[in-house]
Amino acid sequence: MYNLIGAGLIVIGAGIGLGQIGGKAMEGIARQPEASGKIQTAMIIIGALLEGLAFGALILAG
Amino acid sequence: MINPTIMRNALLLLLLISLINVNSLFAVAGGSEEGGQIDTKEEINEYIQHHLQDSHDFTFWTNGKTGTHIGFPLPVILWSDGLHVFSSSEFDHGHEVAESKDKYFALYHSKVYETNAEGEIKLDDEGHTVNAKPLDFSITKNVVGMLLTSLLMFIGFRSLAKGYGKTAIPKGVGRILEPLVVYVRDEIARPNIGPKYEKFIPYLLTVFFYIWILNLLGLTPLGFNVTGNIAVTVGLALITFFLTQFSGNKEYWKHIFWMPGVPIPMKIILMPIEVLGMFTKPFALLIRLFANITAGHVVVMSLIALIITMRSQFGIVASSSISFGLAFFITLIELLVAFLQAYIFTMLSALFIGMAVEEHH
Structure with a gap:
Protein backbone atom coordinates (compact mmCIF):
# COMPACT_ATOMS: atom_id res chain seq x y z
CA MET A 1 0.00 0.00 0.00
CA TYR A 2 2.67 2.49 1.08
CA ASN A 3 4.90 1.59 -1.85
CA LEU A 4 2.00 2.39 -4.21
CA ILE A 5 1.71 5.88 -2.65
CA GLY A 6 5.48 6.21 -3.03
CA ALA A 7 5.28 5.19 -6.70
CA GLY A 8 2.57 7.82 -7.24
CA LEU A 9 4.71 10.51 -5.63
CA ILE A 10 7.67 9.50 -7.80
CA VAL A 11 5.60 9.81 -10.96
CA ILE A 12 4.26 13.22 -9.87
CA GLY A 13 7.80 14.44 -9.18
CA ALA A 14 9.19 13.09 -12.44
CA GLY A 15 6.25 14.63 -14.32
CA ILE A 16 6.89 18.07 -12.83
CA GLY A 17 10.58 17.74 -13.65
CA LEU A 18 10.02 16.63 -17.23
CA GLY A 19 7.48 19.41 -17.71
CA GLN A 20 10.02 21.97 -16.53
CA ILE A 21 12.70 20.59 -18.84
CA GLY A 22 10.41 20.46 -21.89
CA GLY A 23 8.85 23.86 -21.22
CA LYS A 24 12.14 25.65 -20.71
CA ALA A 25 13.64 23.95 -23.77
CA MET A 26 10.69 25.12 -25.84
CA GLU A 27 11.08 28.67 -24.56
CA GLY A 28 14.74 28.53 -25.45
CA ILE A 29 14.00 27.25 -28.95
CA ALA A 30 11.37 29.96 -29.46
CA ARG A 31 13.88 32.61 -28.41
CA GLN A 32 16.76 31.21 -30.47
CA PRO A 33 15.51 28.87 -33.20
CA GLU A 34 19.04 28.52 -34.65
CA ALA A 35 20.23 26.83 -31.42
CA SER A 36 17.38 24.28 -31.45
CA GLY A 37 19.69 21.33 -32.20
CA LYS A 38 21.93 21.97 -29.21
CA ILE A 39 18.97 22.66 -26.92
CA GLN A 40 17.29 19.43 -28.01
CA THR A 41 20.41 17.36 -27.26
CA ALA A 42 20.82 18.91 -23.82
CA MET A 43 17.10 18.43 -23.15
CA ILE A 44 17.26 14.73 -24.03
CA ILE A 45 20.31 14.19 -21.80
CA ILE A 46 18.71 15.90 -18.78
CA GLY A 47 15.46 14.06 -19.48
CA ALA A 48 17.34 10.76 -19.56
CA LEU A 49 19.10 11.52 -16.28
CA LEU A 50 15.78 12.37 -14.64
CA GLU A 51 14.19 9.26 -16.11
CA GLY A 52 16.99 7.09 -14.73
CA LEU A 53 16.38 8.51 -11.25
CA ALA A 54 12.60 8.05 -11.53
CA PHE A 55 12.91 4.46 -12.79
CA GLY A 56 15.44 3.61 -10.10
CA ALA A 57 13.04 4.88 -7.43
CA LEU A 58 10.06 3.11 -9.08
CA ILE A 59 11.89 -0.22 -9.09
CA LEU A 60 12.80 0.23 -5.42
CA ALA A 61 9.15 1.13 -4.66
CA GLY A 62 7.69 -1.76 -6.62
CA MET B 1 5.45 16.76 -54.11
CA ILE B 2 6.01 13.44 -52.33
CA ASN B 3 8.41 11.01 -53.92
CA PRO B 4 6.44 7.87 -54.96
CA THR B 5 9.26 5.56 -53.79
CA ILE B 6 9.14 7.05 -50.30
CA MET B 7 5.36 6.67 -50.30
CA ARG B 8 5.64 3.02 -51.31
CA ASN B 9 8.27 2.31 -48.68
CA ALA B 10 6.25 4.03 -45.96
CA LEU B 11 3.20 1.97 -46.93
CA LEU B 12 5.23 -1.25 -46.83
CA LEU B 13 6.57 -0.31 -43.41
CA LEU B 14 3.06 0.36 -42.10
CA LEU B 15 1.88 -2.99 -43.44
CA LEU B 16 4.83 -4.71 -41.79
CA ILE B 17 4.11 -3.07 -38.43
CA SER B 18 0.44 -4.02 -38.56
CA LEU B 19 1.47 -7.58 -39.39
CA ILE B 20 3.72 -7.60 -36.33
CA ASN B 21 0.80 -6.43 -34.21
CA VAL B 22 -1.59 -9.04 -35.53
CA ASN B 23 0.99 -11.75 -34.95
CA SER B 24 1.68 -10.82 -31.35
CA LEU B 25 -2.08 -10.63 -30.83
CA PHE B 26 -2.38 -14.26 -31.84
CA ALA B 27 0.58 -15.08 -29.63
CA VAL B 28 -1.20 -13.69 -26.57
CA ALA B 29 -4.63 -14.99 -27.46
CA GLY B 30 -3.02 -18.39 -28.04
CA GLY B 31 -2.83 -19.63 -24.48
CA SER B 32 -1.04 -19.64 -21.16
CA GLU B 33 2.09 -21.54 -20.16
CA GLU B 34 0.00 -24.59 -19.30
CA GLY B 35 -1.57 -24.53 -22.75
CA GLY B 36 -5.08 -23.56 -21.66
CA GLN B 37 -7.12 -20.60 -22.90
CA ILE B 38 -6.31 -17.31 -21.14
CA ASP B 39 -9.42 -15.91 -19.48
CA THR B 40 -8.67 -14.24 -16.17
CA LYS B 41 -6.54 -11.29 -15.14
CA GLU B 42 -4.24 -13.58 -13.13
CA GLU B 43 -3.51 -15.66 -16.21
CA ILE B 44 -2.75 -12.54 -18.27
CA ASN B 45 -0.42 -11.33 -15.53
CA GLU B 46 1.33 -14.67 -15.40
CA TYR B 47 1.70 -14.73 -19.18
CA ILE B 48 3.29 -11.25 -19.19
CA GLN B 49 5.63 -12.21 -16.32
CA HIS B 50 6.61 -15.34 -18.22
CA HIS B 51 7.38 -13.30 -21.35
CA LEU B 52 9.64 -10.91 -19.43
CA GLN B 53 11.81 -13.81 -18.24
CA ASP B 54 14.45 -15.68 -20.15
CA SER B 55 13.46 -19.19 -21.20
CA HIS B 56 15.23 -22.43 -22.06
CA ASP B 57 13.14 -23.11 -25.16
CA PHE B 58 12.04 -21.01 -28.11
CA THR B 59 8.23 -20.98 -28.28
CA PHE B 60 6.54 -18.96 -31.02
CA TRP B 61 3.02 -19.61 -29.81
CA THR B 62 0.87 -22.16 -28.04
CA ASN B 63 -2.27 -23.71 -29.40
CA GLY B 64 -4.86 -22.91 -26.73
CA LYS B 65 -7.19 -25.78 -27.60
CA THR B 66 -4.72 -28.66 -27.86
CA GLY B 67 -1.98 -27.25 -25.61
CA THR B 68 0.78 -27.93 -28.14
CA HIS B 69 3.72 -25.52 -28.23
CA ILE B 70 5.04 -24.41 -31.61
CA GLY B 71 8.76 -23.64 -31.44
CA PHE B 72 12.05 -25.44 -30.98
CA PRO B 73 14.14 -26.60 -28.01
CA LEU B 74 17.54 -25.11 -27.16
CA PRO B 75 20.63 -26.77 -25.67
CA VAL B 76 20.93 -26.80 -21.88
CA ILE B 77 24.51 -26.65 -20.56
CA LEU B 78 24.91 -27.03 -16.80
CA TRP B 79 27.87 -27.41 -14.45
CA SER B 80 27.22 -29.36 -11.28
CA ASP B 81 30.11 -31.70 -10.34
CA GLY B 82 30.73 -32.18 -14.03
CA LEU B 83 29.29 -30.98 -17.30
CA HIS B 84 25.69 -31.80 -18.18
CA VAL B 85 24.55 -31.16 -21.75
CA PHE B 86 21.09 -32.06 -22.99
CA SER B 87 18.24 -30.63 -25.03
CA SER B 88 15.61 -28.51 -23.29
CA SER B 89 12.92 -30.73 -24.83
CA GLU B 90 13.67 -33.12 -21.93
CA PHE B 91 12.03 -30.58 -19.61
CA ASP B 92 8.89 -30.57 -21.81
CA HIS B 93 8.18 -26.89 -20.89
CA GLY B 94 8.64 -27.56 -17.18
CA HIS B 95 6.40 -30.64 -16.98
CA GLU B 96 9.16 -33.27 -16.86
CA VAL B 97 12.33 -33.93 -14.86
CA ALA B 98 15.50 -34.22 -16.93
CA GLU B 99 18.10 -36.84 -15.99
CA SER B 100 21.79 -36.44 -16.82
CA LYS B 101 24.70 -38.45 -15.32
CA ASP B 102 22.70 -39.65 -12.26
CA LYS B 103 21.51 -36.12 -11.48
CA TYR B 104 18.00 -34.75 -11.84
CA PHE B 105 17.11 -31.25 -12.97
CA ALA B 106 13.75 -29.50 -13.10
CA LEU B 107 12.48 -26.09 -14.21
CA TYR B 108 10.81 -23.82 -11.67
CA HIS B 109 9.76 -20.36 -12.92
CA SER B 110 12.09 -20.72 -15.94
CA LYS B 111 15.15 -21.46 -13.76
CA VAL B 112 16.95 -24.81 -13.47
CA TYR B 113 17.19 -26.51 -10.06
CA GLU B 114 18.67 -29.80 -8.90
CA THR B 115 15.94 -32.12 -7.65
CA ASN B 116 15.31 -35.74 -6.74
CA ALA B 117 13.88 -38.21 -9.26
CA GLU B 118 10.33 -36.91 -8.67
CA GLY B 119 11.33 -33.33 -9.43
CA GLU B 120 10.33 -32.03 -6.00
CA ILE B 121 10.99 -28.30 -5.41
CA LYS B 122 11.26 -27.46 -1.70
CA LEU B 123 10.27 -23.99 -0.48
CA ASP B 124 11.17 -22.38 2.83
CA ASP B 125 8.74 -20.32 4.93
CA GLU B 126 9.27 -17.18 2.85
CA GLY B 127 8.61 -18.98 -0.42
CA HIS B 128 12.24 -19.13 -1.59
CA THR B 129 13.55 -22.35 -3.10
CA VAL B 130 16.08 -24.33 -1.06
CA ASN B 131 17.09 -26.66 -3.91
CA ALA B 132 20.67 -26.43 -5.15
CA LYS B 133 21.17 -24.37 -8.30
CA PRO B 134 23.62 -25.66 -10.93
CA LEU B 135 25.79 -23.17 -12.82
CA ASP B 136 23.75 -22.42 -15.93
CA PHE B 137 25.65 -21.81 -19.18
CA SER B 138 22.70 -22.72 -21.43
CA ILE B 139 22.06 -21.23 -24.84
CA THR B 140 18.79 -19.62 -23.73
CA LYS B 141 16.39 -17.55 -25.79
CA ASN B 142 18.22 -14.34 -24.82
Whole structure:
Protein backbone atom coordinates (compact mmCIF):
# COMPACT_ATOMS: atom_id res chain seq x y z
CA MET A 1 0.00 0.00 0.00
CA TYR A 2 2.67 2.49 1.08
CA ASN A 3 4.90 1.59 -1.85
CA LEU A 4 2.00 2.39 -4.21
CA ILE A 5 1.71 5.88 -2.65
CA GLY A 6 5.48 6.21 -3.03
CA ALA A 7 5.28 5.19 -6.70
CA GLY A 8 2.57 7.82 -7.24
CA LEU A 9 4.71 10.51 -5.63
CA ILE A 10 7.67 9.50 -7.80
CA VAL A 11 5.60 9.81 -10.96
CA ILE A 12 4.26 13.22 -9.87
CA GLY A 13 7.80 14.44 -9.18
CA ALA A 14 9.19 13.09 -12.44
CA GLY A 15 6.25 14.63 -14.32
CA ILE A 16 6.89 18.07 -12.83
CA GLY A 17 10.58 17.74 -13.65
CA LEU A 18 10.02 16.63 -17.23
CA GLY A 19 7.48 19.41 -17.71
CA GLN A 20 10.02 21.97 -16.53
CA ILE A 21 12.70 20.59 -18.84
CA GLY A 22 10.41 20.46 -21.89
CA GLY A 23 8.85 23.86 -21.22
CA LYS A 24 12.14 25.65 -20.71
CA ALA A 25 13.64 23.95 -23.77
CA MET A 26 10.69 25.12 -25.84
CA GLU A 27 11.08 28.67 -24.56
CA GLY A 28 14.74 28.53 -25.45
CA ILE A 29 14.00 27.25 -28.95
CA ALA A 30 11.37 29.96 -29.46
CA ARG A 31 13.88 32.61 -28.41
CA GLN A 32 16.76 31.21 -30.47
CA PRO A 33 15.51 28.87 -33.20
CA GLU A 34 19.04 28.52 -34.65
CA ALA A 35 20.23 26.83 -31.42
CA SER A 36 17.38 24.28 -31.45
CA GLY A 37 19.69 21.33 -32.20
CA LYS A 38 21.93 21.97 -29.21
CA ILE A 39 18.97 22.66 -26.92
CA GLN A 40 17.29 19.43 -28.01
CA THR A 41 20.41 17.36 -27.26
CA ALA A 42 20.82 18.91 -23.82
CA MET A 43 17.10 18.43 -23.15
CA ILE A 44 17.26 14.73 -24.03
CA ILE A 45 20.31 14.19 -21.80
CA ILE A 46 18.71 15.90 -18.78
CA GLY A 47 15.46 14.06 -19.48
CA ALA A 48 17.34 10.76 -19.56
CA LEU A 49 19.10 11.52 -16.28
CA LEU A 50 15.78 12.37 -14.64
CA GLU A 51 14.19 9.26 -16.11
CA GLY A 52 16.99 7.09 -14.73
CA LEU A 53 16.38 8.51 -11.25
CA ALA A 54 12.60 8.05 -11.53
CA PHE A 55 12.91 4.46 -12.79
CA GLY A 56 15.44 3.61 -10.10
CA ALA A 57 13.04 4.88 -7.43
CA LEU A 58 10.06 3.11 -9.08
CA ILE A 59 11.89 -0.22 -9.09
CA LEU A 60 12.80 0.23 -5.42
CA ALA A 61 9.15 1.13 -4.66
CA GLY A 62 7.69 -1.76 -6.62
CA MET B 1 5.45 16.76 -54.11
CA ILE B 2 6.01 13.44 -52.33
CA ASN B 3 8.41 11.01 -53.92
CA PRO B 4 6.44 7.87 -54.96
CA THR B 5 9.26 5.56 -53.79
CA ILE B 6 9.14 7.05 -50.30
CA MET B 7 5.36 6.67 -50.30
CA ARG B 8 5.64 3.02 -51.31
CA ASN B 9 8.27 2.31 -48.68
CA ALA B 10 6.25 4.03 -45.96
CA LEU B 11 3.20 1.97 -46.93
CA LEU B 12 5.23 -1.25 -46.83
CA LEU B 13 6.57 -0.31 -43.41
CA LEU B 14 3.06 0.36 -42.10
CA LEU B 15 1.88 -2.99 -43.44
CA LEU B 16 4.83 -4.71 -41.79
CA ILE B 17 4.11 -3.07 -38.43
CA SER B 18 0.44 -4.02 -38.56
CA LEU B 19 1.47 -7.58 -39.39
CA ILE B 20 3.72 -7.60 -36.33
CA ASN B 21 0.80 -6.43 -34.21
CA VAL B 22 -1.59 -9.04 -35.53
CA ASN B 23 0.99 -11.75 -34.95
CA SER B 24 1.68 -10.82 -31.35
CA LEU B 25 -2.08 -10.63 -30.83
CA PHE B 26 -2.38 -14.26 -31.84
CA ALA B 27 0.58 -15.08 -29.63
CA VAL B 28 -1.20 -13.69 -26.57
CA ALA B 29 -4.63 -14.99 -27.46
CA GLY B 30 -3.02 -18.39 -28.04
CA GLY B 31 -2.83 -19.63 -24.48
CA SER B 32 -1.04 -19.64 -21.16
CA GLU B 33 2.09 -21.54 -20.16
CA GLU B 34 0.00 -24.59 -19.30
CA GLY B 35 -1.57 -24.53 -22.75
CA GLY B 36 -5.08 -23.56 -21.66
CA GLN B 37 -7.12 -20.60 -22.90
CA ILE B 38 -6.31 -17.31 -21.14
CA ASP B 39 -9.42 -15.91 -19.48
CA THR B 40 -8.67 -14.24 -16.17
CA LYS B 41 -6.54 -11.29 -15.14
CA GLU B 42 -4.24 -13.58 -13.13
CA GLU B 43 -3.51 -15.66 -16.21
CA ILE B 44 -2.75 -12.54 -18.27
CA ASN B 45 -0.42 -11.33 -15.53
CA GLU B 46 1.33 -14.67 -15.40
CA TYR B 47 1.70 -14.73 -19.18
CA ILE B 48 3.29 -11.25 -19.19
CA GLN B 49 5.63 -12.21 -16.32
CA HIS B 50 6.61 -15.34 -18.22
CA HIS B 51 7.38 -13.30 -21.35
CA LEU B 52 9.64 -10.91 -19.43
CA GLN B 53 11.81 -13.81 -18.24
CA ASP B 54 14.45 -15.68 -20.15
CA SER B 55 13.46 -19.19 -21.20
CA HIS B 56 15.23 -22.43 -22.06
CA ASP B 57 13.14 -23.11 -25.16
CA PHE B 58 12.04 -21.01 -28.11
CA THR B 59 8.23 -20.98 -28.28
CA PHE B 60 6.54 -18.96 -31.02
CA TRP B 61 3.02 -19.61 -29.81
CA THR B 62 0.87 -22.16 -28.04
CA ASN B 63 -2.27 -23.71 -29.40
CA GLY B 64 -4.86 -22.91 -26.73
CA LYS B 65 -7.19 -25.78 -27.60
CA THR B 66 -4.72 -28.66 -27.86
CA GLY B 67 -1.98 -27.25 -25.61
CA THR B 68 0.78 -27.93 -28.14
CA HIS B 69 3.72 -25.52 -28.23
CA ILE B 70 5.04 -24.41 -31.61
CA GLY B 71 8.76 -23.64 -31.44
CA PHE B 72 12.05 -25.44 -30.98
CA PRO B 73 14.14 -26.60 -28.01
CA LEU B 74 17.54 -25.11 -27.16
CA PRO B 75 20.63 -26.77 -25.67
CA VAL B 76 20.93 -26.80 -21.88
CA ILE B 77 24.51 -26.65 -20.56
CA LEU B 78 24.91 -27.03 -16.80
CA TRP B 79 27.87 -27.41 -14.45
CA SER B 80 27.22 -29.36 -11.28
CA ASP B 81 30.11 -31.70 -10.34
CA GLY B 82 30.73 -32.18 -14.03
CA LEU B 83 29.29 -30.98 -17.30
CA HIS B 84 25.69 -31.80 -18.18
CA VAL B 85 24.55 -31.16 -21.75
CA PHE B 86 21.09 -32.06 -22.99
CA SER B 87 18.24 -30.63 -25.03
CA SER B 88 15.61 -28.51 -23.29
CA SER B 89 12.92 -30.73 -24.83
CA GLU B 90 13.67 -33.12 -21.93
CA PHE B 91 12.03 -30.58 -19.61
CA ASP B 92 8.89 -30.57 -21.81
CA HIS B 93 8.18 -26.89 -20.89
CA GLY B 94 8.64 -27.56 -17.18
CA HIS B 95 6.40 -30.64 -16.98
CA GLU B 96 9.16 -33.27 -16.86
CA VAL B 97 12.33 -33.93 -14.86
CA ALA B 98 15.50 -34.22 -16.93
CA GLU B 99 18.10 -36.84 -15.99
CA SER B 100 21.79 -36.44 -16.82
CA LYS B 101 24.70 -38.45 -15.32
CA ASP B 102 22.70 -39.65 -12.26
CA LYS B 103 21.51 -36.12 -11.48
CA TYR B 104 18.00 -34.75 -11.84
CA PHE B 105 17.11 -31.25 -12.97
CA ALA B 106 13.75 -29.50 -13.10
CA LEU B 107 12.48 -26.09 -14.21
CA TYR B 108 10.81 -23.82 -11.67
CA HIS B 109 9.76 -20.36 -12.92
CA SER B 110 12.09 -20.72 -15.94
CA LYS B 111 15.15 -21.46 -13.76
CA VAL B 112 16.95 -24.81 -13.47
CA TYR B 113 17.19 -26.51 -10.06
CA GLU B 114 18.67 -29.80 -8.90
CA THR B 115 15.94 -32.12 -7.65
CA ASN B 116 15.31 -35.74 -6.74
CA ALA B 117 13.88 -38.21 -9.26
CA GLU B 118 10.33 -36.91 -8.67
CA GLY B 119 11.33 -33.33 -9.43
CA GLU B 120 10.33 -32.03 -6.00
CA ILE B 121 10.99 -28.30 -5.41
CA LYS B 122 11.26 -27.46 -1.70
CA LEU B 123 10.27 -23.99 -0.48
CA ASP B 124 11.17 -22.38 2.83
CA ASP B 125 8.74 -20.32 4.93
CA GLU B 126 9.27 -17.18 2.85
CA GLY B 127 8.61 -18.98 -0.42
CA HIS B 128 12.24 -19.13 -1.59
CA THR B 129 13.55 -22.35 -3.10
CA VAL B 130 16.08 -24.33 -1.06
CA ASN B 131 17.09 -26.66 -3.91
CA ALA B 132 20.67 -26.43 -5.15
CA LYS B 133 21.17 -24.37 -8.30
CA PRO B 134 23.62 -25.66 -10.93
CA LEU B 135 25.79 -23.17 -12.82
CA ASP B 136 23.75 -22.42 -15.93
CA PHE B 137 25.65 -21.81 -19.18
CA SER B 138 22.70 -22.72 -21.43
CA ILE B 139 22.06 -21.23 -24.84
CA THR B 140 18.79 -19.62 -23.73
CA LYS B 141 16.39 -17.55 -25.79
CA ASN B 142 18.22 -14.34 -24.82
CA VAL B 143 21.55 -15.82 -25.88
CA VAL B 144 20.00 -16.76 -29.24
CA GLY B 145 18.84 -13.15 -29.59
CA MET B 146 22.32 -11.81 -28.83
CA LEU B 147 24.01 -14.24 -31.23
CA LEU B 148 21.48 -13.35 -33.94
CA THR B 149 22.15 -9.62 -33.44
CA SER B 150 25.91 -10.17 -33.55
CA LEU B 151 25.53 -12.16 -36.77
CA LEU B 152 23.30 -9.47 -38.36
CA MET B 153 25.78 -6.77 -37.38
CA PHE B 154 28.71 -8.77 -38.68
CA ILE B 155 27.05 -9.37 -42.06
CA GLY B 156 25.82 -5.76 -42.39
CA PHE B 157 29.06 -4.02 -41.45
CA ARG B 158 31.23 -6.54 -43.30
CA SER B 159 29.38 -5.73 -46.54
CA LEU B 160 29.61 -1.99 -45.78
CA ALA B 161 33.37 -2.17 -45.15
CA LYS B 162 33.97 -4.34 -48.22
CA GLY B 163 32.00 -1.93 -50.43
CA TYR B 164 34.41 0.93 -49.68
CA GLY B 165 37.16 -0.97 -51.51
CA LYS B 166 35.37 -0.50 -54.84
CA THR B 167 33.43 2.77 -54.66
CA ALA B 168 32.94 5.57 -52.17
CA ILE B 169 29.16 5.07 -52.21
CA PRO B 170 27.89 2.00 -50.31
CA LYS B 171 25.30 -0.34 -51.79
CA GLY B 172 22.35 -2.23 -50.34
CA VAL B 173 22.09 -2.31 -46.54
CA GLY B 174 25.20 -0.10 -46.30
CA ARG B 175 23.11 2.85 -47.50
CA ILE B 176 21.11 2.66 -44.27
CA LEU B 177 24.13 2.00 -42.06
CA GLU B 178 26.49 4.68 -43.36
CA PRO B 179 24.46 7.75 -42.27
CA LEU B 180 23.98 6.18 -38.82
CA VAL B 181 27.71 5.51 -38.46
CA VAL B 182 28.47 9.10 -39.46
CA TYR B 183 25.77 10.33 -37.07
CA VAL B 184 27.26 8.44 -34.11
CA ARG B 185 30.72 9.78 -34.99
CA ASP B 186 29.82 13.43 -35.64
CA GLU B 187 26.88 14.00 -33.27
CA ILE B 188 27.65 11.69 -30.35
CA ALA B 189 31.39 10.91 -30.16
CA ARG B 190 33.11 14.09 -31.36
CA PRO B 191 31.21 16.76 -29.36
CA ASN B 192 31.19 14.73 -26.13
CA ILE B 193 34.64 13.13 -26.04
CA GLY B 194 36.78 15.80 -27.69
CA PRO B 195 39.93 15.42 -29.80
CA LYS B 196 40.67 11.83 -28.65
CA TYR B 197 37.31 10.52 -29.88
CA GLU B 198 38.64 8.15 -32.54
CA LYS B 199 39.86 5.53 -30.07
CA PHE B 200 36.33 5.09 -28.66
CA ILE B 201 34.36 5.03 -31.92
CA PRO B 202 34.42 1.19 -32.26
CA TYR B 203 32.89 0.70 -28.81
CA LEU B 204 30.26 3.43 -29.24
CA LEU B 205 29.22 2.13 -32.66
CA THR B 206 29.02 -1.44 -31.41
CA VAL B 207 26.96 -0.59 -28.34
CA PHE B 208 24.64 1.70 -30.35
CA PHE B 209 23.78 -0.84 -33.04
CA TYR B 210 23.71 -3.74 -30.57
CA ILE B 211 21.12 -2.08 -28.33
CA TRP B 212 19.11 -0.69 -31.24
CA ILE B 213 18.84 -4.02 -33.09
CA LEU B 214 18.04 -5.90 -29.86
CA ASN B 215 15.33 -3.33 -29.03
CA LEU B 216 13.83 -3.77 -32.51
CA LEU B 217 13.99 -7.57 -32.18
CA GLY B 218 11.94 -7.14 -29.01
CA LEU B 219 9.14 -5.56 -31.09
CA THR B 220 8.89 -8.51 -33.49
CA PRO B 221 6.52 -11.41 -32.74
CA LEU B 222 9.56 -13.63 -32.04
CA GLY B 223 9.10 -12.57 -28.42
CA PHE B 224 12.65 -11.58 -27.52
CA ASN B 225 13.13 -9.52 -24.39
CA VAL B 226 16.91 -9.19 -24.28
CA THR B 227 17.50 -5.52 -23.41
CA GLY B 228 14.64 -5.84 -20.90
CA ASN B 229 16.72 -8.41 -19.00
CA ILE B 230 18.67 -6.78 -16.19
CA ALA B 231 21.64 -9.16 -16.55
CA VAL B 232 22.22 -7.98 -20.12
CA THR B 233 22.06 -4.28 -19.23
CA VAL B 234 24.37 -4.87 -16.24
CA GLY B 235 26.88 -6.42 -18.65
CA LEU B 236 26.67 -3.45 -21.02
CA ALA B 237 26.98 -0.90 -18.21
CA LEU B 238 29.99 -2.77 -16.77
CA ILE B 239 31.83 -2.42 -20.08
CA THR B 240 31.18 1.35 -20.07
CA PHE B 241 32.26 1.51 -16.41
CA PHE B 242 35.59 -0.25 -16.98
CA LEU B 243 36.26 1.63 -20.21
CA THR B 244 35.72 4.94 -18.39
CA GLN B 245 37.92 4.02 -15.42
CA PHE B 246 40.77 2.59 -17.49
CA SER B 247 40.88 5.50 -19.94
CA GLY B 248 40.74 8.06 -17.11
CA ASN B 249 43.78 10.37 -17.00
CA LYS B 250 45.54 12.01 -14.04
CA GLU B 251 43.10 14.95 -14.04
CA TYR B 252 40.11 12.60 -13.75
CA TRP B 253 41.44 10.80 -10.67
CA LYS B 254 42.54 14.06 -9.13
CA HIS B 255 39.00 15.42 -9.49
CA ILE B 256 37.65 12.35 -7.73
CA PHE B 257 40.04 11.97 -4.80
CA TRP B 258 41.41 15.49 -4.25
CA MET B 259 39.22 18.09 -5.97
CA PRO B 260 41.42 21.05 -6.95
CA GLY B 261 40.38 24.62 -6.19
CA VAL B 262 38.30 24.02 -3.04
CA PRO B 263 39.31 24.27 0.65
CA ILE B 264 40.63 21.14 2.39
CA PRO B 265 37.50 20.28 4.49
CA MET B 266 35.49 20.45 1.25
CA LYS B 267 37.98 18.12 -0.48
CA ILE B 268 37.34 15.52 2.24
CA ILE B 269 33.56 15.86 1.95
CA LEU B 270 33.65 15.68 -1.86
CA MET B 271 35.79 12.53 -2.03
CA PRO B 272 33.14 9.95 -0.98
CA ILE B 273 30.52 11.72 -3.08
CA GLU B 274 32.71 11.58 -6.18
CA VAL B 275 33.62 7.93 -5.53
CA LEU B 276 29.92 7.10 -5.21
CA GLY B 277 29.30 9.03 -8.44
CA MET B 278 31.69 6.69 -10.25
CA PHE B 279 29.24 3.83 -9.59
CA THR B 280 25.88 5.62 -9.77
CA LYS B 281 26.50 6.83 -13.35
CA PRO B 282 26.66 3.34 -14.92
CA PHE B 283 23.99 2.16 -12.47
CA ALA B 284 21.54 4.78 -13.82
CA LEU B 285 22.56 3.67 -17.32
CA LEU B 286 21.61 0.04 -16.72
CA ILE B 287 18.39 0.80 -14.82
CA ARG B 288 17.18 3.20 -17.53
CA LEU B 289 17.55 0.74 -20.40
CA PHE B 290 16.12 -2.19 -18.42
CA ALA B 291 13.12 -0.28 -17.07
CA ASN B 292 12.26 1.42 -20.37
CA ILE B 293 12.21 -1.77 -22.41
CA THR B 294 10.45 -3.81 -19.72
CA ALA B 295 7.79 -1.10 -19.28
CA GLY B 296 7.31 -0.94 -23.06
CA HIS B 297 6.77 -4.69 -23.33
CA VAL B 298 4.34 -4.72 -20.40
CA VAL B 299 2.30 -1.85 -21.89
CA VAL B 300 2.07 -3.43 -25.36
CA MET B 301 1.09 -6.83 -23.95
CA SER B 302 -1.45 -5.30 -21.54
CA LEU B 303 -3.08 -3.38 -24.38
CA ILE B 304 -3.29 -6.55 -26.46
CA ALA B 305 -4.77 -8.32 -23.43
CA LEU B 306 -7.63 -5.76 -23.48
CA ILE B 307 -9.22 -8.07 -26.06
CA ILE B 308 -9.70 -10.61 -23.30
CA THR B 309 -10.55 -8.30 -20.41
CA MET B 310 -13.08 -6.16 -22.33
CA ARG B 311 -14.65 -9.03 -24.26
CA SER B 312 -17.54 -9.54 -21.84
CA GLN B 313 -18.55 -5.85 -21.76
CA PHE B 314 -18.07 -4.78 -25.39
CA GLY B 315 -18.10 -7.95 -27.46
CA ILE B 316 -15.19 -9.41 -29.36
CA VAL B 317 -15.27 -7.05 -32.40
CA ALA B 318 -15.27 -3.79 -30.43
CA SER B 319 -12.68 -4.95 -27.88
CA SER B 320 -10.40 -6.22 -30.66
CA SER B 321 -10.62 -2.93 -32.59
CA ILE B 322 -9.96 -0.81 -29.51
CA SER B 323 -7.05 -3.02 -28.48
CA PHE B 324 -5.60 -3.07 -32.00
CA GLY B 325 -5.73 0.73 -32.28
CA LEU B 326 -4.09 1.34 -28.92
CA ALA B 327 -1.46 -1.39 -29.37
CA PHE B 328 -0.64 -0.10 -32.86
CA PHE B 329 -0.19 3.43 -31.53
CA ILE B 330 2.04 2.27 -28.65
CA THR B 331 4.09 0.06 -30.98
CA LEU B 332 4.86 3.12 -33.11
CA ILE B 333 6.01 4.94 -29.96
CA GLU B 334 8.07 1.89 -29.01
CA LEU B 335 9.84 2.10 -32.38
CA LEU B 336 10.92 5.61 -31.38
CA VAL B 337 11.86 4.47 -27.85
CA ALA B 338 13.97 1.64 -29.29
CA PHE B 339 16.10 4.19 -31.14
CA LEU B 340 16.06 6.75 -28.33
CA GLN B 341 17.31 4.31 -25.69
CA ALA B 342 20.18 3.16 -27.93
CA TYR B 343 20.99 6.83 -28.59
CA ILE B 344 20.91 7.78 -24.89
CA PHE B 345 23.03 4.81 -23.80
CA THR B 346 25.66 5.68 -26.42
CA MET B 347 25.41 9.40 -25.69
CA LEU B 348 25.85 9.05 -21.93
CA SER B 349 28.67 6.51 -22.40
CA ALA B 350 30.42 9.07 -24.62
CA LEU B 351 29.77 11.78 -22.03
CA PHE B 352 31.30 9.70 -19.19
CA ILE B 353 34.31 8.76 -21.32
CA GLY B 354 34.66 12.43 -22.27
CA MET B 355 34.77 13.41 -18.59
CA ALA B 356 37.53 10.82 -18.01
CA VAL B 357 39.78 11.86 -20.89
CA GLU B 358 39.27 15.64 -20.65
CA GLU B 359 42.54 17.58 -20.56
CA HIS B 360 43.32 20.23 -17.96
CA HIS B 361 41.98 23.66 -18.86
